[in-house]
Amino acid sequence: MEKYAIKHLQELEAEAIYVIREVAAQFERPVLLFSGGKDSIVMFYLARKAFWPAKVPFPLMHIDTGHNFPETLEFRDNLMNETGAQLVVALVQDTIDKGKVVEEKGYSASRNMLQTVTLLDAIEENKFDAALGGGRRDEEKARAKERFFSHRDEFGQWDPKNQRPELWQIFNGKKNMGEHFRVFPLSNWTEMDVWQYIYLEKIDIPKLYFTHEREVFYRDGSWLATAPFMKLRPNEKAEVRKVRCRTIGDVTNTGVTLSEANTLEDIIQEVAATRTTERGGRADDKRSESAMEDRKREGYF
Amino acid sequence: MEDIATQSAGYLDMELLRFTTAGSVDDGKSTLIGRLLFDSKAIFEDQMEAIERASLSKGEENVNLALLTDGLRSEREQGITIDVAYRYFATPKRKFIIADTPGHIQYTRNMVTGASTANAAIILVDARHGVLEQTRRHAYIASLLQIPHVIVCINKMDLEDYKEEVFEKIVKDFEAISAKLSLIDVRFIPISALNGDNVVDRSVNMGWYQGPTLMYLLEHLPITTDLNFSDQRLPVQYVIRPQSDEYHDYRGYAGRIASGVFKPGDKVKVLPSGLTSTIKSIDTLGESLDKAFAPQSISLTLDDDIDISRGDMIVGEENAPKVAQEITMKICWLSENPMVLGGKYTLRHTTKEIRCIIKDVNYKMDINKLEKIHDDKQISLNEIAEVTVKTTQPVFFDDYKRNRFTGNVVLIDEGTHNTVCAGMIVAE
Incomplete structure (x- = not known):
C-alpha cells in the first residue's frame, strides 16, 4: 500500500496557502503588508504559489518609516519588477508632516510607534478590508493568542478578550462597515520553519x-x-x-x-x-x- | 556533533503533531507545558530571564514555569489562562503545536476550539483528587470532537508518594467514564510535572511503571493513519483564472483536500451539478504533481469545461458524500447570546456559506453526569446538545466521525457576525 504523509513544512505551507486563498475569496480589497523582511518575502512567495498561474489578486503595501537599510529598498524594488506585483508605499514622514503624530526625541527615538497611525490611515484611505501580515505566534506571548483572522474595530483596535473562536478550517471574515481584519497565514510557523522553508524552496532574501x-x-x-x-x-x-x-x-x-x-x-x-x-x-x-x-x-x- | 547537511536534512524531515492540553490551573498544566518546553530546550535565555524577573518581583521562590504560557496582562495579574494560547517546540523527530486551553467550566468553548484541530489531547488529573467532574467534561469533549489520541497524565504523583495504587485507581475510574464515550485511543501515564518524572525523562521513583514517557508518546503516536485517504473530497475554495495570453482558457479549481487522494486521470463528480469529468492536471507554482492528498492545498484542472464556483465540491465519481437540506448535528454553543430555537443563522460548511433555521433541539447533554436531558430546549454558552437544522440549499457532507473536515459546521450570528456555534454532523 502506498504511504501518504506530508512533512511539517508542507503542512504549514498548505495551511498558509489555504488561509491566503480564503482571504482572496472572503474580502473585497485585501492587501499584503510587505516590509522587505524574510517573513513578508515568504508570505509573498506563498501568495504567488496560491494563485499560480494567475497573478496575486491583491496589492502589497510597505509602511515606510524612512529609516530603512538601503539594501531592503533595493531588494523590494527588484522583486516588484520581476514579479509585476503592485506596490503601495505609505510614508510615516507624511503622517508626521500632516501633524498627526509627533516624532520622538532623544537617543532611543524611534518611529516604530508612529507607524501604527500611518498603517491605519493607509488602510482607511485605500479602503482595504483585510491586511495580510507575516506575524507568527512564536514571536511574542501576546501574539501567541492571536487568531489567523484577527478582527479589528473601526479604530483598528484588537480586543484580545473578545476574539472569535476559530474551529477546524473555518475562518469567519464577516464584519461591519469600517471594520477590517488582520490575517496571519504564518501563525503556526516558528523562526526555524521560516528559515527551513526559505532553504527548501530556494527563496531569494x-x-x-x-x-x-x-x-x-x-x-x-x-x-x-x-x-x-x-x-x-x-x-x-x-x-x-x-x-x-x-x-x-x-x-x-x-x-x-x-x-x-x-x-x-x-x-x-x-x-x-x-x-x-x-x-x-x-x-x-x-x-x-x-x-x-x-x-x-x-x-x- | 552532526555535520550541517545531516542536521538540515533532519529538520526537513519532521512530522507535525498538534495537541491540546486540558486541565485547570491547579492541575499543574502550565507547569507541564513549561516542563516540555524547558526540557526540549524550546525556552530561550531571554524568555527564561524574563520569567525569572517576573517570579522574583512576585516574591516567588522558584522560577514559575507557568508564567511562560500566560501571555496576556490580565492573565498574569490574575494567574489564570483566559484564552487558547499556542506554543511551539520541536524535537529531532517532530514539530509540536500545543493549543493550551483553560479548564474552567466557562471555557468549554475554548477547549472545543483547541480540540477541533488536534491530533492528540492531554488530559491532566491531579493524583490527590482523582477523576473529577471536569475530567469527565474533558473526556467528553475529546470524544465529541473525535480527537484521535487521548493521553491521561496523572500528575503530582510526588505528592502521593509515587504509589502505584493511586495510579491504578484513577485509571479504573477513567475507564468507567470512557466506556460510555467513543474515544478512539486512550493511554495513561503517571507523572510529576514539577519534578519532571516521566515527562521527558523516565522516573526513578516509579519503577512499577513500564510504559513510555510523555515525550516518547508524543514523538511516536501514529498520526498519518488518522487522516481519511479513502473518500475523495475537494471543497472548491477559489477559481483561478489567469486571463493572460499564455493561460487563456485556464481554469484552476483551488482548495485544500479534505480527504482522499487525487491523481490526473481520475474520474470525478462535481456537486451540486452532478456533472462528471476527468482530472487533467494538479498544479502548484511552476510544476505539476502526479498525486495530491489530504491535507494538501492544490489547484486542479479538468478535461471538460464545467461551471464550478466556490462552495462546490469535487468528489470521487463512485464515492459521493450525503446530500440533504435537513441535518442533525451535535453542537457546542459558543456565544453569550443563547441559541434561538426557530432562529436563522448563517451556516458555514467547508467553503460553502448558506442560511439555516434551527428546527429542533433533540436533547441537551449534561456533560458532568454524561446524561441526556430531553425536556430542556434552552441552549446557552458552553452547552452541548443535538439539534436539527434546515438549510436553504443542499449540503454535501459526511458523518463527523468518518470525516472531520466534511462533517463539521460553524454557525454565525447574522446580526453580530460572531461565530456562535460549532457543529458535528451525525449521519449514520
Whole structure:
C-alpha cells in the first residue's frame, strides 16, 4: 500500500496557502503588508504559489518609516519588477508632516510607534478590508493568542478578550462597515520553519541576512547599526564588526547579531544553536513586559 | 556533533503533531507545558530571564514555569489562562503545536476550539483528587470532537508518594467514564510535572511503571493513519483564472483536500451539478504533481469545461458524500447570546456559506453526569446538545466521525457576525 504523509513544512505551507486563498475569496480589497523582511518575502512567495498561474489578486503595501537599510529598498524594488506585483508605499514622514503624530526625541527615538497611525490611515484611505501580515505566534506571548483572522474595530483596535473562536478550517471574515481584519497565514510557523522553508524552496532574501561588515554600536544589550538619523550617547562608540540581521525592521530598533553565517545552512545552524529569541534584539519589545500587547491593542501589525 | 547537511536534512524531515492540553490551573498544566518546553530546550535565555524577573518581583521562590504560557496582562495579574494560547517546540523527530486551553467550566468553548484541530489531547488529573467532574467534561469533549489520541497524565504523583495504587485507581475510574464515550485511543501515564518524572525523562521513583514517557508518546503516536485517504473530497475554495495570453482558457479549481487522494486521470463528480469529468492536471507554482492528498492545498484542472464556483465540491465519481437540506448535528454553543430555537443563522460548511433555521433541539447533554436531558430546549454558552437544522440549499457532507473536515459546521450570528456555534454532523 502506498504511504501518504506530508512533512511539517508542507503542512504549514498548505495551511498558509489555504488561509491566503480564503482571504482572496472572503474580502473585497485585501492587501499584503510587505516590509522587505524574510517573513513578508515568504508570505509573498506563498501568495504567488496560491494563485499560480494567475497573478496575486491583491496589492502589497510597505509602511515606510524612512529609516530603512538601503539594501531592503533595493531588494523590494527588484522583486516588484520581476514579479509585476503592485506596490503601495505609505510614508510615516507624511503622517508626521500632516501633524498627526509627533516624532520622538532623544537617543532611543524611534518611529516604530508612529507607524501604527500611518498603517491605519493607509488602510482607511485605500479602503482595504483585510491586511495580510507575516506575524507568527512564536514571536511574542501576546501574539501567541492571536487568531489567523484577527478582527479589528473601526479604530483598528484588537480586543484580545473578545476574539472569535476559530474551529477546524473555518475562518469567519464577516464584519461591519469600517471594520477590517488582520490575517496571519504564518501563525503556526516558528523562526526555524521560516528559515527551513526559505532553504527548501530556494527563496531569494536580502543580503543583510548574511554576514557582512557594518558600522555598529552597543546599546542596552544589543548591537545596533549606525545611520545618519541615529544619535550615539557620549559613552557609545561606533566600530566595524562582522554582523548579520536576524530580523529586518526599522534601523532604529533592529538589533544585529555578531555572526559569520554566510549561507542558509550556516543560518539554520546558528538559529538552532541560538539561545535568545528573534525579538530579543528588538528595543521596541523591551519597553515593558506588555509592550507588544499594548501596541497590538492600538492597531499595530 | 552532526555535520550541517545531516542536521538540515533532519529538520526537513519532521512530522507535525498538534495537541491540546486540558486541565485547570491547579492541575499543574502550565507547569507541564513549561516542563516540555524547558526540557526540549524550546525556552530561550531571554524568555527564561524574563520569567525569572517576573517570579522574583512576585516574591516567588522558584522560577514559575507557568508564567511562560500566560501571555496576556490580565492573565498574569490574575494567574489564570483566559484564552487558547499556542506554543511551539520541536524535537529531532517532530514539530509540536500545543493549543493550551483553560479548564474552567466557562471555557468549554475554548477547549472545543483547541480540540477541533488536534491530533492528540492531554488530559491532566491531579493524583490527590482523582477523576473529577471536569475530567469527565474533558473526556467528553475529546470524544465529541473525535480527537484521535487521548493521553491521561496523572500528575503530582510526588505528592502521593509515587504509589502505584493511586495510579491504578484513577485509571479504573477513567475507564468507567470512557466506556460510555467513543474515544478512539486512550493511554495513561503517571507523572510529576514539577519534578519532571516521566515527562521527558523516565522516573526513578516509579519503577512499577513500564510504559513510555510523555515525550516518547508524543514523538511516536501514529498520526498519518488518522487522516481519511479513502473518500475523495475537494471543497472548491477559489477559481483561478489567469486571463493572460499564455493561460487563456485556464481554469484552476483551488482548495485544500479534505480527504482522499487525487491523481490526473481520475474520474470525478462535481456537486451540486452532478456533472462528471476527468482530472487533467494538479498544479502548484511552476510544476505539476502526479498525486495530491489530504491535507494538501492544490489547484486542479479538468478535461471538460464545467461551471464550478466556490462552495462546490469535487468528489470521487463512485464515492459521493450525503446530500440533504435537513441535518442533525451535535453542537457546542459558543456565544453569550443563547441559541434561538426557530432562529436563522448563517451556516458555514467547508467553503460553502448558506442560511439555516434551527428546527429542533433533540436533547441537551449534561456533560458532568454524561446524561441526556430531553425536556430542556434552552441552549446557552458552553452547552452541548443535538439539534436539527434546515438549510436553504443542499449540503454535501459526511458523518463527523468518518470525516472531520466534511462533517463539521460553524454557525454565525447574522446580526453580530460572531461565530456562535460549532457543529458535528451525525449521519449514520
